[in-house]
Amino acid sequence: MPALSEVPRTHPRYASLMTREKLVEGVGRGITGLNGLIAQGRGEALDYLIGEVTTAPAMEAERAAAAMLLLAEGPVLSVNGNAAALVPKEMVALANKIGAPLEVNIFYRTEERVKKIADLLRGLGAGTVYGDEPDAQIPGLDHARAKAARGGIYDADVVFVPLEDGDRCEALVKMGKRVITVDLNPLSRTARTSTVTIVDNVVRALPNLISLVDEMAGQDEAELRRLLEGYDNRAVLRRSVEEMISHLTHQFSALDG
Amino acid sequence: MPALSEVPRTHPRYASLMTREKLVEGVGRGITGLNGLIAQGRGEALDYLIGEVTTAPAMEAERAAAAMLLLAEGPVLSVNGNAAALVPKEMVALANKIGAPLEVNIFYRTEERVKKIADLLRGLGAGTVYGDEPDAQIPGLDHARAKAARGGIYDADVVFVPLEDGDRCEALVKMGKRVITVDLNPLSRTARTSTVTIVDNVVRALPNLISLVDEMAGQDEAELRRLLEGYDNRAVLRRSVEEMISHLTHQFSALDG
8 A cells, every 4th residue: 555645635535545544554553453454444335325424413423422421420432443543632632521531442352452552542641541451341241352441431321432343332231331332334233232323434523522522511411411312313323324325326326427 | 353263153244254354364374465454344344235145236247247258259367365365266266167367466566465366376276377477568557557467468358357446447448358347336436337347245256157157158159149238237236226225225124123
């Protein structure tokens, strides 16, 4: 692959290529796994199907997520290998804005990779970073995947876990936590299981969340609670699928041109 | 990632996981590039959208492709890093059945990777394998991408290039070649540019093509020509998009359950 600097900013797929390059760099730096590249590809294809923009239902989910994070008593932000490669600064910025710790949580756990991601986040100004010294287990997951930290995900009331897998998401919900995820597949088990599912590219969702938290921090709690009470995740997922169908239908008409 | 042997055959996503593992192994063996993993992910997401089966329009394209290969005077089969990891035996078997040479043709060319893929194909019983000593240039592509072999792709009348990129596909068509591709995105430039576009997973398309070539080898030329004359690639692409929309609509109804 050409280096980032070789891709001209005018390239029609510049944003997508930049994202791809960051992931490949993440593999080189030992923070992203090879399976993370395959996950990125799945995301690329699905993002293409929603037109590579934040859709109206995604924005509604992001607004609900911001309210939930602001109302949470002990929110925690979970960071995996892809989030660490794509939006590390944004994860730290969001954590600092809401006074939440971060916790490194990767699918194919190696202590070395966890340590590298934790160090990366600390280097970017993170306060508390959990993950490299887990002292608790999430019930219902096998040993390596179950690892969690007291004071971190294990004790959180609200967990923000972008790009999470279905099993772990379900296990967190079963523990009684409210789970916010970012997943471009509105039909995935993660999407269906989570409390708030943001069907958006993580590189757009994080900057949006940071802006929304800034904007909504001044609202009173009752207002935020009303917003959350009116939020229907299943309806948002349905509208996300409709966005895909509508986009495919438009592209499909272009085939006749 | 767990080793292949650790994934139980009863796992609902066994086929998809096996495919993924083969790619990761391909990276380990130096025949697949990291960008090939991202491409695999895109394919996974799109395959999911057609229900991970060979659709009716895909089968029609495969039938046209088999006829075109049987009628060709000098067909050549192009092999990239993902095809080499996923269907190397099938590529060799198809080449041997129709008496065609293979040519290694990778997106991010390194001589070492080309050599490894060529050796792999030779080890699997391939006859002529081009690619490691290119002696011609495809017009309209930059130097590394333009490399081709006389007697191989450069002189072919029909080129079978699964998983090809848009630029190279277009350049081959401009040279007057008939191009058969396998691409799970019916809206991609490759899909729109090719003479016959098979919107199917390459791990299903290759076995299908081998069976079809066996079955159709006995038909007379006039019959094969009639089949090809009646083939409309644009209509097949349109029906492939309809398959995706229909599958999404079904899944979407399941969200209400």
